[in-house]
Amino acid sequence: MTEQKQSTTNEVARTQADGPLVTDxxxxxxADTVVAKIAGIATREVSGVYDLGGGTARAVGAVRDRIPGSRTKMSQGVAVEVGERQTAIDIDLVTEYGVSIADLAAGVRSNVxxxxxxxxGLEVSEVNISVHDVHLPGDDQDAEPQGSRVE
Structure with missing residues (x-):
């Protein structure tokens, strides 16, 4: 083999072994937060996902959303482990009523x-999904104020 061809072969083998994040x-x-944010945004893009996070995370998020100037935390409900070449992702979500949870999970896994x-450039080793709730139509509407029972 020529020297240039050998060098290219070694570089390709090294990139495949170390991944695209390690070069000469x-x-x-x-950072974990970068992967969590990307996964959170990708999850929200899937039709049928109502919200991310368990009950406590959503309650804190609702309070945060009421503060003027605050922004939605895109990584809410997402936990990740990032290694040198791989990452594992855990997602807690709320689905819309009527959506097939199995199809939703497959869509979320694929998009994430x-x-x-x-x-x-990281390999995603697994995406674990926990469905914490089902959002029903009308859940967001404030209850109609009832008239006083006494005068």
Missing amino acids: QGRTSI TSSVERMT
């Missing part, structure tokens, strides 16, 4: 995996 020019590390792998 240096190493790229990605493709988004995280495309944006970070």
Whole structure:
């Protein structure tokens, strides 16, 4: 083999072994919060996802949303473990009523995996999904005030 061809072969083998985040020019590390934010946004993009997080996280989020100037925390309901080449993602969500939970989970897994792998270069080893609640139509409407029973 020629020297240039051997060098290219070694570089390809190294990139496949170490992943795209480790090169001869240096190493790229990605924070857990970056992966969690990407996964949260990708989850919200899937039709049928009403909200992210368990009951407590959603309650805190509702309070935060009422504060002027605050923004929705995109990583709410998402926990990740990030290694050098792989990441594992846990997602807590609320689904819309009438949506097939199995189909929703498959769609979320697919969208999260493709988004995280495309944006970070990390391999997604698993996406675990916990459905905490089902959002019913009319849940968001404030109860109609009832008239006083006494005068």
